[in-house]
Amino acid sequence: MTVTDLNPNDTKTVGVAILGMGTVGTSVAQLLQENADEFAHRIGGPVEIKGIAVSDLSKTREGIDSNLLTDDARALCTRDDVDVVVEVIGGIDYPRELVLSALKAGKSVVTANKALVAAHADELAEAADEAGVDLYFEAAVAAAIPVVGMLRRSLAGDQIQRISGIVNGTTNFILDAMTSTGASYEDALAEATRLGYAEADPTADVEGHDAASKAAIMASLGFHSRVKFDDVHCEGITNITADDIAAASKAGYTIKLLAICERITDSEGKTAVSARVHPTLIPNSHPLSSVSESYNAIYVDAEAAGSLMFYGNGAGGAPTASAVLGDLVGAARNKVHGGLAPGENTYANYPVADFGEVPTRYHIDMTVNDRTGVLADLAARFSAHGISLRTVRQEEQERHENARLILVTHQAREADLQAIVDELSGLDDVREVNSVIRLDG
Amino acid sequence: MTVTDLNPNDTKTVGVAILGMGTVGTSVAQLLQENADEFAHRIGGPVEIKGIAVSDLSKTREGIDSNLLTDDARALCTRDDVDVVVEVIGGIDYPRELVLSALKAGKSVVTANKALVAAHADELAEAADEAGVDLYFEAAVAAAIPVVGMLRRSLAGDQIQRISGIVNGTTNFILDAMTSTGASYEDALAEATRLGYAEADPTADVEGHDAASKAAIMASLGFHSRVKFDDVHCEGITNITADDIAAASKAGYTIKLLAICERITDSEGKTAVSARVHPTLIPNSHPLSSVSESYNAIYVDAEAAGSLMFYGNGAGGAPTASAVLGDLVGAARNKVHGGLAPGENTYANYPVADFGEVPTRYHIDMTVNDRTGVLADLAARFSAHGISLRTVRQEEQERHENARLILVTHQAREADLQAIVDELSGLDDVREVNSVIRLDG
Numbered sequence: 054m055t056v057t058d059l060n061p062n063d064t065k066t067v068g069v070a071i072l073g074m075g076t077v078g079t080s081v082a083q084l085l086q087e088n089a090d091e092f093a094h095r096i097g098g099p100v101e102i103k104g105i106a107v108s109d110l111s112k113t114r115e116g117i118d119s120n121l122l123t124d125d126a127r128a129l130c131t132r133d134d135v136d137v138v139v140e141v142i143g144g145i146d147y148p149r150e151l152v153l154s155a156l157k158a159g160k161s162v163v164t165a166n167k168a169l170v171a172a173h174a175d176e177l178a179e180a181a182d183e184a185g186v187d188l189y190f191e192a193a194v195a196a197a198i199p200v201v202g203m204l205r206r207s208l209a210g211d212q213i214q215r216i217s218g219i220v221n222g223t224t225n226f227i228l229d230a231m232t233s234t235g236a237s238y239e240d241a242l243a244e245a246t247r248l249g250y251a252e253a254d255p256t257a258d259v260e261g262h263d264a265a266s267k268a269a270i271m272a273s274l275g276f277h278s279r280v281k282f283d284d285v286h287c288e289g290i291t292n293i294t295a296d297d298i299a300a301a302s303k304a305g306y307t308i309k310l311l312a313i314c315e316r317i318t319d320s321e322g323k324t325a326v327s328a329r330v331h332p333t334l335i336p337n338s339h340p341l342s343s344v345s346e347s348y349n350a351i352y353v354d355a356e357a358a359g360s361l362m363f364y365g366n367g368a369g370g371a372p373t374a375s376a377v378l379g380d381l382v383g384a385a386r387n388k389v390h391g392g393l394a395p396g397e398n399t400y401a402n403y404p405v406a407d408f409g410e411v412p413t414r415y416h417i418d419m420t421v422n423d424r425t426g427v428l429a430d431l432a433a434r435f436s437a438h439g440i441s442l443r444t445v446r447q448e449e450q451e452r453h454e455n456a457r458l459i460l461v462t463h464q465a466r467e468a469d470l471q472a473i474v475d476e477l478s479g480l481d482d483v484r485e486v487n488s489v490i491r492l493d494g
Numbered sequence: 495m496t497v498t499d500l501n502p503n504d505t506k507t508v509g510v511a512i513l514g515m516g517t518v519g520t521s522v523a524q525l526l527q528e529n530a531d532e533f534a535h536r537i538g539g540p541v542e543i544k545g546i547a548v549s550d551l552s553k554t555r556e557g558i559d560s561n562l563l564t565d566d567a568r569a570l571c572t573r574d575d576v577d578v579v580v581e582v583i584g585g586i587d588y589p590r591e592l593v594l595s596a597l598k599a600g601k602s603v604v605t606a607n608k609a610l611v612a613a614h615a616d617e618l619a620e621a622a623d624e625a626g627v628d629l630y631f632e633a634a635v636a637a638a639i640p641v642v643g644m645l646r647r648s649l650a651g652d653q654i655q656r657i658s659g660i661v662n663g664t665t666n667f668i669l670d671a672m673t674s675t676g677a678s679y680e681d682a683l684a685e686a687t688r689l690g691y692a693e694a695d696p697t698a699d700v701e702g703h704d705a706a707s708k709a710a711i712m713a714s715l716g717f718h719s720r721v722k723f724d725d726v727h728c729e730g731i732t733n734i735t736a737d738d739i740a741a742a743s744k745a746g747y748t749i750k751l752l753a754i755c756e757r758i759t760d761s762e763g764k765t766a767v768s769a770r771v772h773p774t775l776i777p778n779s780h781p782l783s784s785v786s787e788s789y790n791a792i793y794v795d796a797e798a799a800g801s802l803m804f805y806g807n808g809a810g811g812a813p814t815a816s817a818v819l820g821d822l823v824g825a826a827r828n829k830v831h832g833g834l835a836p837g838e839n840t841y842a843n844y845p846v847a848d849f850g851e852v853p854t855r856y857h858i859d860m861t862v863n864d865r866t867g868v869l870a871d872l873a874a875r876f877s878a879h880g881i882s883l884r885t886v887r888q889e890e891q892e893r894h895e896n897a898r899l900i901l902v903t904h905q906a907r908e909a910d911l912q913a914i915v916d917e918l919s920g921l922d923d924v925r926e927v928n929s930v931i932r933l934d935g
Contacts, residue, residue, distance in 0.1 A: 080798070084651070084797075084798060088653065091653070091842075092651070094718070094839065094841035094842075095650050095651075095718075095836075095839065095841075191648065196799075197648075197649075197652070197796070197798070197799030197800070197802060198802060199640070199643070199644050199647075199648030199649075202640070202643060202644070202647055202648045203640050203643070206640075206643055206647070206820060206823075206824060207632065207638075207640030207643045207817070207820050208638075208640075208816065208820055209536050209819075209820045209823035209824065210525070210533070210536075210815075210816060210817075210818070210819020210820040210821070210822055210823050211638070211816040211819065211820065212529065212532070277535070277536075340805065343784075355638070355816060356525075356812075356816075357521070357525060357638070357812040357813060357815050357816035357819070358637075358638030358806065358807065358812070358813050358816035358817075359638070359806065359807045359810075359812070359813055360806060360807070361638060361639060361804070361805065361806035361807075362803075362804070362805040362806065363802070363803070363804055363805075364781065364802065364803040364804075364805070365799065365800065365801060365802035365803065366799065366800045366801070366802075369800075371797075371798040371799070371800070372798060372799050372800055374651075374798050375649065375651060375652040375796060375797075375798035375799035376648070376651075376799075377651070378650075378651020378652065378798070379647060379648050379649060379650045379651040379652065380651070381651055382647075382650035382651050383647060383650065386836065387833065390833070390834060391832055391833055392828065392831065392832055392833015392834060393831060393833060395536075395827065398535065398536065400535035400536075401532075401535075
């Protein structure tokens with residue numbers, strides 16, 4: 054029997070359990086019910102919600118049959134009538150336990166949980182492999198922008214060299230607001246909170262942790278290696294000032310919080326994977342520079358494909374539900390027709406590069422004594438560290454004895470760049486290092 | 495046995511036949527050989543080229559074992575040691591015959607042939623379904639930009655509303671050159687030919703036929719219906735003048751050749767699918783407007799995902815090979831592990847909309863007699879056709895008795911817009927209708 058011949062009513066119903074009824078879970082349940090016929094056709098058989106695990110049974114949920122609700126997620130996960138478990142709870146330890154027990158019970162799992170996947174992909178993948186079921190997590194990176202599918206499938210015949218992306222909407226909103234209005238970080242954060250782009254506790258976003266989870270997932274998939282959250286070097290945007298933004302803008306750059314994953318060759322000639330998140334200056338001519346508001350975009354360089362960019366809403370209930378439901382169709386199709394999606398595949402097993410080994414470029418803004426010979430002295434110090442300068446800009450200051458010096462380096466080892474910055478801070482001629490921001494693109 | 499446990503040497507070799515040794519075929523063969531180990535790991539078993547069909551056996555092919563070459567494509571397609579056939583010949587009738595015979599012999603097929611898929615997807619899909627094998631064609635639309643995967647899989651849980659894309663690099667190069675340099679169509683085409691962006695006979699590109707094939711494929715996948723090349727309304731760029739570009743630019747628009755696929759409700763209230771290709775004015779604020787040179791980009795609106803955009807090289811040997819090889823990994827995985835990719839699924843079976851029923855907007859540039867009351871008269875005529883005007887701009891001409899009138903309509907039925915343009919051309923007060931270009935975004 055072939056896919057198009059299937060009469061949805063002839064085949065076994067695919068039973069779905071939804072764990073969690075927040076914005077995403079609610080959206081998933083509603084769309085799955087509203088478009089039940091469409092799903093049946095796309096899967097090749099009917100799909101039905103068998104249960105929804107919630108923490109508060111007393112809360113009314115509009116449009117949801119209350120008989121479906123249960124507060125016993127553990128029991129729901131392994132129930133006989135459930136074939137696919139959708140995990141949209143959030144957190145790490147509790148969903149990890151639930152997802153593992155579901156996989157071990159032979160259920161395929163669709164999760165939107167980036168923190169869970171970034172921390173425990175190895176253990177989850179192993180459980181899925183052993184049980185011969187699918188583990189899908191498209192929604193864990195940039196919601197409906199199909200980053201996972203692109204890395205796992207579309208580029209499966211190519212060699213990915215680099216992935217750089219704006220994968221956190223909150224910080225992009227804040228940086229974009231600072232860029233377009235000249236606002237301070239604090240004011241832009243307050244505005245983001247007021248408009249619902251930032252949570253009451255914005256730490257995970259503004260410190261880059263959310264982006265770091267996504268970087269770990271992208272690096273693992275892109276380089277067929279195991280990169281976990283803890284392997285990602287992570288710097289947030291809390292130190293970015295209105296001055297930094299203004300200086301960047303004047304020089305033709307935009308500051309974005311980038312998640313950068315790349316394959317590098319370290320100083321011993323070995324291949325390693327680098328995954329990092331930090332504020333980054335990118336030229337205004339680069340497509341990522343014009344990604345505004347809370348949008349996300351992922352830029353990929355691959356050997357044969359060249360450069361590709363994917364752009365869209367990277368968060369929100371409906372876009373995340375779109376990704377979850379796309380995965381659900383895949384997992385349910387495999388339950389009906391057989392077959393397995395490409396699973397975790399870390400055959401390349403590249404080590405994670407020491408951050409000091411990563412080649413990068415610095416944009417250094419400092420205030421120096423305005424005396425003859427200062428520039429020559431500083432340039433000699435860069436040279437002694439093996440770092441060459443790409444551009445040097447000197448501006449006179451209000452106080453005539455000071456000069457503002459803005460240096461952009463060529464690419465060099467991160468450790469060497471850090472060393473020169475440390476050295477600069479200790480020099481008598483350097484009054485202040487105003488900002489050090491990495492540069493890309 | 496699970497995917498990650500597989501030792502590539504334990505499993506059966508997946509045999510590959512390549513039909514055609516042009517730019518794409520050569521690139522596919524080279525990358526498949528160079529990265530054989532990577533492919534084995536990703537597929538879960540070794541992959542090997544068993545034969546390559548060429549038309550000229552006497553030609554030397556660097557890096558290719560001449561024992562693999564054959565001029566008997568028909569025999570190669572159905573050989574016992576071949577599991578997957580890669581068709582990169584081009585044309586329609588001959589590859590159709592080869593692909594059908596391969597599918598019927600139980601080989602999965604990967605094709606980059608947009609014309610073949612746009613003309614014969616139904617027949618090919620039926621043959622694939624009957625044999626229980628895969629038919630992949632990611633490379634048929636915009637090379638390595640994963641449009642097919644995105645429509646077939648990533649958005650499988652969503653309802654697509656509209657797809658609009660720049661899917662032909664040649665015409666985008668020409669229009670971009672006209673926009674940035676003020677060149678005439680003829681000069682820009684000559685430049686494109688000189689640089690290798692346009693073929694010696696550019697008809698298929700500049701008349702929009704290539705884009706129309708892609709529109710048919712995207713509309714079929716996006717709306718789960720059968721849309722063929724002949725169903726696509728198609729207008730090329732050969733009538734676009736430097737004046738049109740300049741006028742557009744002045745008004746804040748860019749002219750792009752768009753392939754637009756959408757679900758519409760016709761005047762009888764029935765849902766239908768529209769697929770069309772025509773030069774289109776888009777506001778400079780729209781992300782598609784900044785797609786320059788020969789790049790492609792596809793913009794998708796979906797119910798839950800919102801707006802997504804995919805950008806990259808839409809043509810060329812290596813990017814096309816990337817898409818072919820990604821498909822090959824998928825087809826080979828299924829040969830090793832079982833399972834089938836989502837096939838053609840036209841369950842929704844929407845009819846193709848009559849072009850006259852399609853809602854669109856016109857930008858009309860005309861020279862009229864500069865007498866009192868002309869504008870009022872013309873506005874009344876639009877109103878009589880049920881068309882309201884969004885903007886009206888009047889410019890004085892060198893000859894004072896003439897005025898240049900630039901009108902932008904609100905959305906209306908294509909047939910009504912065509913009717914008013916026909917009527918305008920016949921009026922004494924209208925000296926000339928300089929240009930009529932549809933407007934989007």
